[in-house]
Amino acid sequence: MTQNIAQTGALSARGLTVGYGDRDVLRSLALDVEPGRVTAIVGANASGKSTLLRGLARIMRPKAGSVLLDGVDIARMPAAQLALRLGMLPQQPVAPEGISVADLVGRGRHPHQRWFRQWSPADQAAVAAAMHATGIGHLAHRPIDALSGGQRQRVWIALALAQDPDVLLLDEPTSFLDLSHQVDVLDLVASLGEERDRTVVLVLHDLNLACRYADRLIAMREGEVHASGAPSEVVTAETVREVFGLDCEVVPDPLTSSPLVLPAARHRRHR
Amino acid sequence: MAVHKTGPVRGDRYQVLPPDVRAVRAGGAALLLHVRALVLVCLFSAAALAAGVVSLGMGDYPVPLGEVVLALAGGGDPISAHVVTEMRLPRVASGAGVGAAFALAGAVFQRVVRNPLVSPDVIGINAGASAGAVLAITVLGGSTMFTVAGALIGAFASAALCYLVAYQGGVSGYRLVLVGIGVTALSSALTSYLLTRAELHDAQRASIWLTGSLANRSWSHAGVIAGALLVSVPVAVILARRLRLLELGDDMARTLGIGPDGARSALLGSGVVLAALATAAAGPIAFVALVAPQIVRRLLNESTAGLAASAACGAMLTVAADLAARSLFAPIELPVGVLTAVAGAPFLLVLLARANRIGRSG
Numbered sequence: 353m354t355q356n357i358a359q360t361g362a363l364s365a366r367g368l369t370v371g372y373g374d375r376d377v378l379r380s381l382a383l384d385v386e387p388g389r390v391t392a393i394v395g396a397n398a399s400g401k402s403t404l405l406r407g408l409a410r411i412m413r414p415k416a417g418s419v420l421l422d423g424v425d426i427a428r429m430p431a432a433q434l435a436l437r438l439g440m441l442p443q444q445p446v447a448p449e450g451i452s453v454a455d456l457v458g459r460g461r462h463p464h465q466r467w468f469r470q471w472s473p474a475d476q477a478a479v480a481a482a483m484h485a486t487g488i489g490h491l492a493h494r495p496i497d498a499l500s501g502g503q504r505q506r507v508w509i510a511l512a513l514a515q516d517p518d519v520l521l522l523d524e525p526t527s528f529l530d531l532s533h534q535v536d537v538l539d540l541v542a543s544l545g546e547e548r549d550r551t552v553v554l555v556l557h558d559l560n561l562a563c564r565y566a567d568r569l570i571a572m573r574e575g576e577v578h579a580s581g582a583p584s585e586v587v588t589a590e591t592v593r594e595v596f597g598l599d600c601e602v603v604p605d606p607l608t609s610s611p612l613v614l615p616a617a618r619h620r621r622h623r
Numbered sequence: 624m625a626v627h628k629t630g631p632v633r634g635d636r637y638q639v640l641p642p643d644v645r646a647v648r649a650g651g652a653a654l655l656l657h658v659r660a661l662v663l664v665c666l667f668s669a670a671a672l673a674a675g676v677v678s679l680g681m682g683d684y685p686v687p688l689g690e691v692v693l694a695l696a697g698g699g700d701p702i703s704a705h706v707v708t709e710m711r712l713p714r715v716a717s718g719a720g721v722g723a724a725f726a727l728a729g730a731v732f733q734r735v736v737r738n739p740l741v742s743p744d745v746i747g748i749n750a751g752a753s754a755g756a757v758l759a760i761t762v763l764g765g766s767t768m769f770t771v772a773g774a775l776i777g778a779f780a781s782a783a784l785c786y787l788v789a790y791q792g793g794v795s796g797y798r799l800v801l802v803g804i805g806v807t808a809l810s811s812a813l814t815s816y817l818l819t820r821a822e823l824h825d826a827q828r829a830s831i832w833l834t835g836s837l838a839n840r841s842w843s844h845a846g847v848i849a850g851a852l853l854v855s856v857p858v859a860v861i862l863a864r865r866l867r868l869l870e871l872g873d874d875m876a877r878t879l880g881i882g883p884d885g886a887r888s889a890l891l892g893s894g895v896v897l898a899a900l901a902t903a904a905a906g907p908i909a910f911v912a913l914v915a916p917q918i919v920r921r922l923l924n925e926s927t928a929g930l931a932a933s934a935a936c937g938a939m940l941t942v943a944a945d946l947a948a949r950s951l952f953a954p955i956e957l958p959v960g961v962l963t964a965v966a967g968a969p970f971l972l973v974l975l976a977r978a979n980r981i982g983r984s985g
Binding site: 411434438446447450470472476479483 | 639640641642646651652653654655734737861864867868870871872874875877878879880881882925926927
């Protein structure tokens with residue numbers, strides 16, 4: 353390797369057009385993800401959030417444009433190389449019935465392994481660290497069907513951590529979780545960046561939680577980046593109306609002073 | 624903000640490999656060995672060997688066990704040696720190979736499609752191979768080569784038909800099973816038509832072959848199945864690691880660095896070759912492909928059936944079933960397919976009854 357570009361996990365899109373069949377979901381989209389930070393993609397249903405994430409992860413091939421990882425077009429990178437640097441957790445991953453937690457998390461090490469080198473001390477250490485970080489060490493030999501939704505989500509995050517990529521993309525990691533487990537998972541996600549300058553990009557439904565946990569927001573609207581920046585810059589009553597079609601007031605969160613969106617009350621039960 | 628502080632973690636702090644799995648290191652290489660699966664492979668192989676040796680001694684010209692072993696070692700009395708190695712060994716060897724091939728094909732199919740019902744006998748691959756082979760037997764005279772070619776063409780044609788009809792931006796196991804039932808019906812109709820049009824002698828030959836029989840196998844049959852295993856086993860060995868990622872879905876497989884489409888095509892292709900050539904060599908012996916991986920899955924108490932253990936289980940089942948089919952109603956010999964059907968059908972019913980959700984069961 354002669355190139356001296358720092359591998360910081362800077363992900364960006366240039367003229368990115370992605371779609372299904374004839375329909376373009378993203379049209380000539382440009383964005384820069386700040387390395388080493390947590391970025392949340394927010395937007396209404398069908399605004400192209402998940403498609404953007406899938407495009408960034410090369411799960412969907414762009415029709416035009418490119419995704420750059422530290423300046424290199426990921427379309428030109430060998431799949432195994434890309435997997436060492438960029439990981440993604442799909443929205444509803446599937447697992448063989450009855451698979452144990454340790455077995456599943458261990459499969460995240462595939463990019464680091466070869467047929468003749470199936471399990472190295474580094475694999476052992478990475479899987480142990482991933483299970484420790486996600487607090488599932490004591491569940492190692494349980495089948496994942498026997499876990500609660502929150503625990504299961506931790507297992508999947510542990511798999512992505514065991515892969516140990518510089519950039520980690522998470523597609524709605526909190527869907528189907530109750531509020532306390534949502535907070536739990538987001539606390540975990542926020543801690544991922546701190547320990548090892550990891551770039552984290554996640555799609556989130558809940559705008560208020562996104563404001564709390566993300567360093568940067570990307571607001572999507574009809575397949576385009578409508579606004580991006582720090583939550584305090586992006587989340588204004590006007591942007592929320594344009595992006596979500598929702599009348600609201602934005603006040604400072606009393607706990608974190610991040611923006612807090614209060615939908616305008618149409619029906620007042622209490623005065 | 625972190626709820627779980629990440630301190631320095633020693634690698635041995637958790638036992639992160641499943642309890643039955645050991646990492647074996649030598650030089651720069653490291654392989655994962657599944658101890659329980661390995662034990663199963665040994666047990667199944669030993670059982671297959673035992674059943675095979677008993678089978679070699681049985682028949683119109685009984686040969687005592689000691690003579691059988693002597694003959695296999697290349698000695699003993701010349702008549703016994705001829706009976707054992709030339710007349711009976713091809714049958715046992717074909718049985719073991721065919722069983723291993725069907726079971727391996729079944730395990731690969733079930734794991735790739737993530738559905739325990741998707742085995743080559745359920746989704747019409749064997750029926751397609753049968754139609755092709757019956758065409759070869761009744762129209763072209765049925766030399767081994769024509770039968771093999773017919774079975775291969777029939778199997779790939781029905782696999783392709785199944786895949787094309789079931790494909791909807793991806794293939795769900797349940798849909799494949801439903802389409803497979805249709806393809807099976809189509810192939811059976813073709814087979815029946817060919818039988819009604821055939822000469823009586825050919826039709827009789829074909830219909831015995833259609834139940835799945837190991838009677839009168841020669842070394843050419845054993846050669847056919849050995850060829851199939853030679854081609855497909857390396858594919859399975861090389862792609863077994865990718866199969867473990869395919870089981871996590873296409874998106875996850877991609878993000879972990881493999882192309883799911885290529886790996887899936889290669890695995891399913893090798894499964895079709897195995898099922899086709901096994902059918903060509905011994906007829907569509909029912910249920911081995913469906914049952915063997917499920918037995919292994921339960922014995923290993925694992926989510927998925929190990930490929931090697933499944934193959935060994937299939938070999939054992941087929942050799943043992945053939946032994947039973949020959950001895951239960953002696954001197955009448957049943958075709959082995961009758962026995963596997965009688966034993967396997969209730970198993971299929973149990974699997975169907977336990978299918979609790981679309982696409983998942985067992």
